[in-house]
Amino acid sequence: MRHVAAYLLLTLGGNTSPQASDIQKLLSTVGVDADESRLETLVAELKGKDVNELISEGASKLASVPSGGAAAGGAAAAGGAPAAEEKKEEKAEEKEESDDDMGFGLFD
Template sequence: MSAELAVVYAALILQDDQIEITSDKLQTLVKAAGIEVEPVWFSLYAKALAGQDLKALLLNVGAPGAGGAAAATGASGAAASTEAAVEEAVEEKEESDDDMGFGLFD
């Protein structure tokens, strides 16, 4: 198991038990698992996750952009803007192929 993965699992354990994620607590859990990790990883992860809701971060992994702005737009508005963005990308792709003098089936 990699050092980073061990620290991530320790952070998930702490979050699941609703315990504050600190470098000391991460180090204690990883050490109890019998995994050797350089001390710098504990402080890096503790600083990165300080004040963060790890559960919310995991649930919003694939969410586009700022979560609040996307949620405020609403489902229909988001669908319309996504469709417009896809159409624009397709048009740009077609134009760029024509500019080069060849297309997909040439």
């Protein structure tokens, strides 16, 4: 991940096609050692590609992936009202049952 982040920082800085040596130099400024094989793979995979296009393609792919939050939100919206009513009824019952101490508290 640090290699990709360094690559993106270099492209934001104006270097349209960072090389492995550029990434190593950037990472060394913050005291991080770079993995040579990963760097070479990264540079080879991104050679000749526009980073902004890759990011937009990835974002559109992520948008199509279902997530647990959306499904849970839909289920709550579809059947949330009856569940809320049941909870209110349970709280009312609990309140009535809490008089088991006959008005005396443990620390009164």
